[in-house]
Amino acid sequence: MFSAEHCSAILEQIRARKPLIHNITNYVVMNNTANALLAVGASPAMVHAVEEVEEFVALSQALVINLGTLSKPWIKSMRIAADAASGRGIPWVLDPVGAGATELRTDTATDLALLFRPACIRGNASEIMVLAGTTADKPRGVDSTRASADAIEAARRLAKSTGSIVAVTGAIDYVTDGEQLIALANGHPLMARVTGLGCTATALAGAALAVEKDRLAAVAAGLSFLAIAGEIAAEKSPGPGSLQVHLLDALHQLDAATIQRRLKIVA
């Protein structure tokens, strides 16, 4: 279903094809997301104006929509872009940041998930549980109050109801199409002390979906690129400042041998 070989093959495809990834993402992580996409070999663009998102989606191989610093004008652009991607068969990924924290976030995430058929929804446990309707618990701002394992059934249910691959990230990352489940155990606790690495995971899933038709494997590969690079970076980092630097270096240097040696598929 998913293997180190498959993961490496997807990385090679990204490097060979340099897919253009259109991001409508939040102000906090734009720079990091762009740099992570470049480091893995993709070609990022951040484009959000309502007048040009449809035109830009048509040039792109994948679209990433992230609700981090949400506002009404951006929601309008997100809907137009998601609709355009869906209509043209361009894979798009939803990152429902803060779903459950406020009504605006829950409603926007729900609408985008249900109306525009994302190829993938990637969130933390609280966000996925809220979208699946299995909890009404408030998250802690944009942070989850649950472990990723608590959201496995919610993820399956959300995958079935939306037709999306659903990924719940945390100490263990889970990826499901509603039936099959992949569990990945790479990463490092220090990664939680750097803002926006979940957003980076989402964007890398987008890059993988741009080049790979097996959507379950693509999402698992995108998450693995980040988790392996983060793990390598954390091992040599005294704190979160160094971790960010080493993370981009490790993504840039990631290769088949490293994936073979590091990738921990635990289910």
Place this chain on the structure above:
Amino acid sequence: MFSAEHCSAILEQIRARKPLIHNITNYVVMNNTANALLAVGASPAMVHAVEEVEEFVALSQALVINLGTLSKPWIKSMRIAADAASGRGIPWVLDPVGAGATELRTDTATDLALLFRPACIRGNASEIMVLAGTTADKPRGVDSTRASADAIEAARRLAKSTGSIVAVTGAIDYVTDGEQLIALANGHPLMARVTGLGCTATALAGAALAVEKDRLAAVAAGLSFLAIAGEIAAEKSPGPGSLQVHLLDALHQLDAATIQRRLKIVA
């Protein structure tokens, strides 16, 4: 009044309670601010939509409002958020970036300071003097044209008129409630070559106010976390690129022994 022990106790409280800090801040520093808050142990969120700020303030333990990349729609959100925080007794901090440079900034900062009772106002000397009405001098863009010591009387006056703790940062950082004055001599000149460290100081003051009722000590502690970490970072940095990396590492590693050894309370 303020001591290394008190400073360390506040740091421990932040790490133990991981307060949610709601930031309405500028595009330039959002990433750095979020990372500094994470490094010190708090839980940051950047949320600005007029539709959700009130709801989000209610979830938070402190609010930080920063005028860096001001615009009309954001001012509306700032007012709603500040009003909500003030009404609920949630401490909030004002960073009046560029007050004095343009009418929009002076007016916005003055309104927020006078109408919504910030727990703390943190600025450079020019900004504090403009808000206190003791100068009509133009700052140099968003940079001060005065040394922090020049603004001590302005800070006292502003503290008395608003009921806020007022902090003026520079080579020496001054913190006052209008009567008592704390002067802190940590930091390093290279810190002025990194954008937005004043904004980081403001956010860390917010994190400290979230866990400590003695507001004067809380603000002094927040400023000290940054100044000590910046000093440690600068000592091993050939330039401002390295300084940023080491700064986050030093914030993450900051502990009572380091504070005891480093903290320079000079008045």
Place this chain on the structure above:
Amino acid sequence: MFSAEHCSAILEQIRARKPLIHNITNYVVMNNTANALLAVGASPAMVHAVEEVEEFVALSQALVINLGTLSKPWIKSMRIAADAASGRGIPWVLDPVGAGATELRTDTATDLALLFRPACIRGNASEIMVLAGTTADKPRGVDSTRASADAIEAARRLAKSTGSIVAVTGAIDYVTDGEQLIALANGHPLMARVTGLGCTATALAGAALAVEKDRLAAVAAGLSFLAIAGEIAAEKSPGPGSLQVHLLDALHQLDAATIQRRLKIVA
């Protein structure tokens, strides 16, 4: 026409005069642009509100307008600011990010270039060719599909029609006033794996134009600061994460001896 001595003299002027550089730039690069301007000795500000841009331009020694994350409200501010700068004789630089990719970008870049007489237009080959009307090829999102050398004639033509210095950056950087042409061969391929270094080049050209009346030399100097610092940084960087850190350090440490030793003027 341009020499290492002239390049060093411009750097010294920036450090001595600390010009205030007003940036209306994109969300992705704001932090990096501000830090690069600080590292080279200038004083950056990011100000975009329609209510204050005219007032702020009047305080500044140069203006930088970058279309990276374009939207209608920002275009309005860009036009007001460019008009104000042009009317007051304050040099301003245009970075037409993504011209050719969408109608909004091509139209906005063309209008700004033709109506408000920029001192300099800095783009990649695709952008400059689109603005010069010598191609209707789509770029790859915001990336060029052409080598910089392909755009030399387009650059000359655009310089003649607008009266601006035109710079095309790539493996070789070309700078022309329509007659004279400077070709610069510094830099490193790893720089293309970091987002927004083109935007940084534009901002540094703005800093140089703020202190030097010979506009051709000023733009060449601004590009050279970045290319030399990037080359030094890349030589010690295993990947794009390290490169960003070392780049700011190298800009901070840049001096006449380094420029003398490194600068490669190839035409």
